[in-house]
Amino acid sequence: PKRVEAAGRRRGAGCRAAAPGGADPGARGAAEQSGGHRAGGVRRLQDEPPRRACLDASRPWLCYWILHSLELLEEPIPQAVASDVCQFLSRCQSPQGGFGGGPGQHPHLAPTYAAVNALCIIGTEEAFGVIDRKKLLEYLHVLKQPDGSFLMHIGGEVDVRSAYCAASVASLTNILTPALFAGTAEWIARCQNWEGGIGGVPGMEAHGGYTFCGVAALVILKKEHLLNLRSLLHWVTGRQMRFEGGFQGRCNKLVDGCYSFWQAGLLPLLHRALHARGPGTFTTPATA
Numbered sequence: 001p002k003r004v005e006a007a008g009r010r011r012g013a014g015c016r017a018a019a020p021g022g023a024d025p026g027a028r029g030a031a032e033q034s035g036g037h038r039a040g041g042v043r044r045l046q047d048e049p050p051r052r053a054c055l056d057a058s059r060p061w062l063c064y065w066i067l068h069s070l071e072l073l074e075e076p077i078p079q080a081v082a083s084d085v086c087q088f089l090s091r092c093q094s095p096q097g098g099f100g101g102g103p104g105q106h107p108h109l110a111p112t113y114a115a116v117n118a119l120c121i122i123g124t125e126e127a128f129g130v131i132d133r134k135k136l137l138e139y140l141h142v143l144k145q146p147d148g149s150f151l152m153h154i155g156g157e158v159d160v161r162s163a164y165c166a167a168s169v170a171s172l173t174n175i176l177t178p179a180l181f182a183g184t185a186e187w188i189a190r191c192q193n194w195e196g197g198i199g200g201v202p203g204m205e206a207h208g209g210y211t212f213c214g215v216a217a218l219v220i221l222k223k224e225h226l227l228n229l230r231s232l233l234h235w236v237t238g239r240q241m242r243f244e245g246g247f248q249g250r251c252n253k254l255v256d257g258c259y260s261f262w263q264a265g266l267l268p269l270l271h272r273a274l275h276a277r278g279p280g281t282f283t284t285p286a287t288a
Contacts, residue, residue, distance in 0.1 A: 009241045047240075048267040057101030057111075058152060060092055064114040067121045082122045087094060090130045097132065097139030108153040120172050139173045140166050148183025149201075159200035160191055164213035167220040183225035188214045192227055195251070196235030208249035208262040215269050224273040233270055239263050 045194040054064070063085055070077060091103040092115060098107030099115035116136075119127040143151040143166065150162035163184055163208035170176040191214055197206025215232070218224040241246050246255035247263035 019118045027275075029222065042168075050100055050248055057105060060089060060111040060118060062114040063089065064143040065119075067118050071121050073115075077122065077200040082124060083126060086119065086122060086124070086126050086130050089119060093132060094129065095135070096142075097135030097137070107154060109143065109157070109162050109165040109169075110152065111138075112136075113168055116169040116172055131173055132174050133175055136169065136173060137177075138182070140170060140175075140180060144180065146183075148181075148185070148187035149186070160188060160198060160210045160214045160217070161200075164217040164220075167217040171220050173217075181221055184223050185218055185226055187221075189220055192232070196231035196233075197226065198232075205250060206249065208236075208239060208259045208266075211236065212262045212266045215266055215273075217271065219269050224269075225277075226274075227275055229270065229277070233274070236263055236266055236270065 037106070066150045067077065067085070088103075089099065092099045092101070092105070092111065094100055094105075094107035095180050096107055098109070098112040101111045103201070105111075116131060119130055140150070142154065144249070146150065147160060148163075149158045150166045152162045152165075153156055167176070167181065167184070170180060187202075188198070191204070191210070193199055193206055195206040196210040198203050199207060200210045203211075206277070211232070213229070217223060218226065239249070239251075241248060241255050242261070244255045246257065247259035248255050249259045249262065
């Protein structure tokens with residue numbers, strides 16, 4: 001991080017020195033940096049360096065992260081590159097349904113989430129055609145547990161992430177059925193603890209990542225009213241630290257850049273839920 005910071009200062013100094021009179025060096029520097037992100041993102045979709053071999057079980061995630069970044073930058077994806085990504089992700093799809101972390105790997109809800117979202121970002125007929133919706137629905141039913149929760153993979157762990165990943169891919173592929181998610185919203189609501197946030201499973205400590213996943217899943221399922229929203233708002237606003245300005249993931253933890261997404265990304269969802277309840281939400285006792 002120190003080397004990156006120093007490099008940033010050097011780039012900034014260069015921009016200021018070269019800026020013509022009246023120009024905003026900060027804006028120019030941001031534009032140059034954005035252009036670098038665009039070019040780098042397209043390049044990384046085609047060729048990752050050998051040092052990324054440690055992420056061999058996360059290859060659909062690399063596709064999703066890069067594609068989502070390009071989408072946020074409003075950078076069009078070349079048709080040939082998009083087609084290559086579709087063909088690669090099709091090789092990650094398991095005959096059982098769902099996607100693995102790479103070709104030939106066992107299916108898992110996390111890379112399934114990444115692969116489905118990546119294909120939806122591409123949004124072409126080829127991309128949508130990759131997803132075997134029938135097998136995906138069968139796979140989700142296999143992972144579904146009697147209490148409403150989901151396994152991350154066959155024989156794997158249960159936590160709120162899996163419920164969110166399942167709800168997201170089911171919603172995106174239009175296979176979300178009442179039978180598939182019977183009891184899921186109620187199980188997620190039981191994961192909200194006395195702090196106000198949501199833990200990985202019922203009874204666990206509230207955590208920013210799990211809280212985002214839980215609330216987002218309930219928004220997809222249209223069941224966010226099951227949460228104590230006042231308590232949730234109190235918890236998440238308390239996670240922004242006064243000195244750094246960033247967010248911590250749990251009480252008494254250091255700030256972390258990833259929680260600027262998990263916690264700050266939670267706030268629009270919470271705002272939506274509170275707005276749906278109307279103006280009296282905070283003038284009456286918290287009973288829901």
